[in-house]
Amino acid sequence: MHLTFTLHGQPYHYYQAGQTGPILLMVHGFPLSHLQWQPQIDYFQKQCRVVVPDLRGLGKSNSGTDPNLTISMEDHADDLIALLDHLQITEPVILMGLSMGGYIAWQMLRKYASRIKSLVMCHTRVIADTPEQSQARIKLAAETCQKQTAQLVEDVMFPRILPPHAPASLVELLRKMSRTTTPEGLAANLRGIASRQASDDLLPKINMPALVISGEFDAISSPQEMGDWARKMANHRFIAIPGVSHLSPLEAPDLFNRHLEEALPWLTGPKNC
Secondary structure, X not given: OEEEEEEOOEEEEEEEEOOOOOEEEEEOOOXXXXXXXXXXXXXXXXXXXXXXXXXXXXXXXXXXXXXXXXXXXXXXXXXXXXXXXXXXXXXXXXXXXXXXXXXXXXXXXXXXXXXXXXXXXXXXXXXXXXXXXXXXXXXXXXXXXXXXOOHHHHHHHHHHHOOOOOXXXXXXXXXXXXXXXXXXXXXXXXXXXXXXXXXXXXXXXXXXXXXXXXXXXOOOOOHHHHHHHHOOOOOEEEEEEOOOOOOHHHHOHHHHHHHHHHHHHXXXXXXXX
16 A cells, blocks of 8 residues: 655655564665565565555655755754654554665664564675775766766665666666656665664674575675674574575565565564564
């Protein structure tokens, strides 16, 4: 079900499916939308209450027309809590984030740990950008606003997040997601990613169940890197899905769903199994 509520003076779009079971809050990556999770929405609504936002400035959630806006990872974390409050969800959720969605999840843990039951961290990192990476994102944000096109972001991001021989249907889906939003929204999120803080200090403090999923050929968040930081959490399970790059929920949805379903009793805890 496609729904909206007003946040920061703009409609905030989200999607909800399923009525009973544990709550899965799925947080997509950049420059994508809730459609990144469509195979998981379709599958897990049978056993979970699934809540999937279009993050502010991405998908259908507009960020306004300010060409200089920055939407930080903490801002997104605050938005997600506002969404849960709007839905009157007070029980802790299973928080699932991919790539930028993982960066947001770390900020959720910093500010709102009591609202989280467990984690599913997919294709994400704990380190901040280098100064060079940060400046490249800020430059891309300015050019995207100036030229009023998503093509610049696609040219930079798609080769990094897509597998080398991606099917045309997957490329078209990503293009649909990136072009649903505005250049200003893309730019605001680029600036937010560029300014994010490192989160490795959190890892030894995390005791909740944490499922960490990488891909064999992920060029951004390699399985070696993800495995290294996953082992610093006391209660983790690490999976590297073979044959996929940065988008395993879309590249290998059946395998991704099987791993998540097998972990659900552990992620949910005995009270809600």
